[in-house]
Each structure stands twice: as C-alpha cells, then as structure tokens.
C-alpha cells in the first residue's frame with residue numbers, strides 16, 4: 001500500500017485535557033510525532049515566561065501542535081468530507097501542516113527571536129526541507145510533499161482553502177491555543193463553543209466560511225480572543241519577565257563580543273552570538289538548555305548577567321509604571337542620566353516595553369495582511385464580513401490599543417534611598 005494511504009492497525013489516542021482525545025489513524029502522522037524534531041516541542045513552552053504570572057501555564061508546544069492537528073482532523077473528516085468544494089487529496093497535507101506549523105519555535109521564542117533577529121517561520125521551513133527526520137517521513141509520502149507542507153505553513157500554497165484551515169482569523173491554530181491557554185492559566189475567559197463553530201464551517205474554493213446561523217458562536221470566539229489578549233497575553237507581569245529574559249540574552253551576547261571569559265563556556269549560544277545558526281545548532285536549543293545557563297550565570301563575575309539571571313530564576317521581577325513615550329520622553333532621558341549616576345546601567349534596568357510588539361491581536365478585518373477576515377454565509381449564498389453583521393465584533397475590531405510601560409528594578413531604588421540621584425528617581429517614578 002502507498003505510504004500516504006497507510007493506516008495504523010489500531011487507532012492511537014492521546015488523552016488531551018482540552019479536546020479529550022487526539023485520534024491518530026494515519027501512519028505518516030504517527031511517524032511524524034515520533035521524530036526527534038517534533039519531540040523537541042515538548043521542551044518548549046507554549047506561553048514562554050507566562051508561567052511566572054499564571055503558574056499553571058506550563059503546557060508545551062507539543063500539546064498545542066497535537067491539538068491543532070486534532071481540530072483540523074475533525075474538520076476534514078467530520079465536516080468537509082464528501083463536500084464537492086473539498087479535495088480529499090489535500091487531507092493528509094492539511095493534517096501534516098497542522099501538526100508541524102510550530103515546528104521551528106525556539107526556546108522562549110518571543111524574546112529569543114527579538115534578541116537574535118531570527119524568525120521561527122523560517123526555521124519551520126528549514127526543518128521541513130532540511131536533512132531531518134521530519135523531512136524523511138514527508139518525503140516517503142511523495143518527493144514534493146515536504147515542499148507542499150512548507151508552502152501551506154508559509155501561506156503560499158495554491159489551494160487557499162487548505163491555507164485558511166491553518167492560518168486565517170479563525171483557524172485551527174487559534175482555536176486550539178485560546179482554549180488551551182485558558183485551560184492551563186485557569187482564567188475564565190477564552191472558552192467558546194468550538195463544536196458549534198466546527199458544525200457551521202463550510203468549505204469554499206478559497207476559504208473556510210461560516211453559516212450565518214453560527215454567528216453568535218463566532219462572536220463568542222472573537223470575544224474570547226479579546227479577553228485573552230488583555231488578561232493573559234499582554235499581562236504586565238509576563239512582560240516584565242520577558243524584559244528580563246531579553247536583557248539576559250543581550251548581556252550574554254555583549255559579553256561574548258567583548259571576549260569576556262565565562263566561567264563555563266556557553267557553547268550552545270556561540271552560533272547565535274555569531275549570527276550563523278544552522279538548523280542543526282537550532283535543534284539543540286530548548287528551554288532546558290536556556291535555564292541551565294541561567295542557573296550557571298547566577299555565579300558569573302559579571303554583576304549584570306549574574307543579577308538578571310538570579311532575578312529570572314527566582315522571579316524577582318521588575319516593577320512598572322504606565323508610560324507615554326510621546327509625552328514623557330524628557331522624563332525618560334532624565335531618568336536615564338540619574339540611573340547612570342546611581343550606578344544602575346539604564347541599558348539593562350530601565351526598559352520601555354510596548355504591547356504592540358507582541359504577536360497577538362483580536363480582530364482587525366482587512367488590516368492584518370495575509371490573514372483573511374471572517375466571512376458569514378447567508379441563506380442566499382452571499383458572503384458578508386463578520387464585523388458588518390455583528391455589532392459586538394464591530395465594537396471591538398480595528399481598534400489598536402497600544403500600551404507602553406516603563407520597567408525598572410524597584411528593589412535597587414529601595415536599597416539606594418538616601419542617595420540624591422535615587423531620591424530624584426523615586427520622585428519621578430512616584431515611588
């Protein structure tokens with residue numbers, strides 16, 4: 001039998017707290033899950049440093065990837081199967097792309113990508129197309145299959161219906177992470193009726209659309225995105241931990257460039273510092289490796305690297321105040337001078353962080369390139385964009401609410417009381 005059509009003798013199931021069970025019948029899917037590149041995702045947390053704010057948020061990208069696969073499997077097997085707009089030969093491709101869509105995520109990806117100027121999407125592509133176990137499995141399906149999977153994930157694949165299953169304003173990726181992140185953080189937002197949404201999904205030639213009668217379930221999904229966005233993803237404490245993590249990596253890179261002699265050579269980071277990371281180096285990086293070095297750096301000579309590493313591991317985070325960069329730039333410049341005077345390096349200890357830098361959004365029809373807006377299908381076959389039909393969605397869509405915060409170590413300022421620069425800092429920060 002052709003490998004692409006090969007089924008397991010018995011269905012395998014993974015117990016999943018969000019979808020109850022994840023079902024695997026296809027041999028190729030089972031083999032992909034067993035590759036070392038996919039198993040690596042167990043060692044990368046889905047929400048990065050969020051566990052320092054919501055202690056339950058320890059779930060991995062492995063969990064999430066299986067969840068996205070399961071949602072797509074339910075759509076193609078239970079909703080789309082037999083409909084003329086759906087091309088059955090795209091089934092395995094859709095499942096593989098769903099499973100592998102986050103394969104290239106690095107440890108604490110958000111901060112990591114920012115510091116080293118990398119992007120996980122290009123690593124996903126390189127892992128799929130490179131000399132890897134994942135590539136070997138995909139090539140068994142067909143010679144050009146790895147390329148097709150990479151194209152679906154990169155949103156360049158010719159069948160846009162398949163692309164919209166994995167990336168659109170309401171795709172399997174988002175439906176999984178919203179529910180999963182809500183479950184593991186324990187917040188009461190983020191829940192919506194996915195079963196209902198799946199039931200009203202319809203395939204068209206170029207996208208997934210939703211029967212008009214399912215509008216309220218879709219509204220609920222948008223609201224849950226909105227709530228999760230502000231309550232979880234943009235949480236100021238999580239941002240504080242990300243600021244510290246980013247600064248640890250900056251400092252380590254800087255020291256390496258200064259030929260600083262580390263007590264214990266950070267080999268795993270060399271190619272990152274030198275900006276010539278290969279796929280092979282990249283796959284050796286996971287959060288266990290990062291945390292191992294942070295542990296070691298707590299005993300480094302360099303006081304900044306040492307302090308920041310201690311802060312991260314022991315959750316002694318920076319405090320913050322609201323900050324308006326347009327109006328308060330003079331205050332920031334003054335604070336910077338005062339930090340220098342007080343012997344606190346502002347480069348590492350006085351940080352403006354903006355929520356618009358974060359990779360989440362709720363709903364912006366048409367504004368976000370590459371992501372199709374949500375379309376409702378009325379009885380007469382007409383398609384209408386969601387925010388034109390729903391007052392609730394219209395009220396929250398398209399409004400970009402950026403918020404800026406200024407992060408700093410309040411404990412340093414507390415300890416320095418009495419010093420004239422510190423006194424002025426405390427006054428400016430209203431401490």
Ligand code: NI
Nearest residue numbers: 064101102173
């Ligand atoms: Ni994802």
